[in-house]
Amino acid sequence: MSAKNQQDFLLGRCAVLNYNPHMTLFHALVPAAGFGARMGHELPKQYLPLAGGPMIYHPLRTLCACEQIETVFVVLSPDDTLFHGYVWSDFSGKLQPLYCGGETRADTVLNGLIASELEPDDWVLVHDAARPCLTVDHLQKLIDELRDDAVGGILAVRVADTLKRGDAEQRVLCTEDRANLWQAQTPQMFRAGLLTLALQRCKTVTDEASAIEALGLYPKLVEGDATNFKVTYPQDLLMAELLLRERV
Helix, strand or coil: CCHHHHHHHHHHHHHHCCCCCCCCCEEEEEEECCCCHHHCCCCCHHHCEECCEECCHHHHHHHHHCCCEEEEEEEECCCCCCHHHCCCCCCCCCEEEECCCCCCHHHHHHHHHHHHCCCCCCEEEECCCCCCCCCHHHHHHHHHHHCCCCCEEEEEEECCCCEEEECCCCCEEEEECCCCCEEEEEEEEEEHHHHHHHHHHCCCCCCHHHHHHHCCCCCEEEECCCCCCCCCCHHHHHHHHHHHHHHC
């Protein structure tokens, strides 16, 4: 789809959803209903201790500190009993928990979008609870580059390492060309109405941009940096601890 056709598609979709591109607000949504089995810990990953608080505290603090973000929705499992055990009073009244998480990330984000009752033309920045080293500068760059974009987009970093494709026996089949390859990060920023529509149509995705892509649209890549990494394995937690304590 050409850039012009993409713009026309969005204008048509905006008309259907009553979009007003000139009067929009910014909101954040953090899916936090998962467990994080690869960490090998009894606590859900988002509650693991990190730099003086639970891991989820750090991205929520950053999102709430961004002046342009009106509300920060954190979407929790209906069975979550841990969130209210922490003190969230410092977060400017922006933080709003929603106990409607689903079986998958896509389910959780979609349920959160529906429960939040956002205006369809409002922007929503979906961010991983397990990316605790997000900064306000990351957010500002994303918002500045996408606020007038027809589609939206994501923070990402260029792939730097040599990539090998392996077989079932862990033998190298080939070396992949890394030109134009990017590693997706979060936040991923799209209009609430469009993202809701995309996730309703495509529920098997592992990130929001994939659902938008399934509509035939092309999210913009906004270059971030490697500090906004996802905590997946125990060694990542140590790296995040060192980085966060350096910033204090």
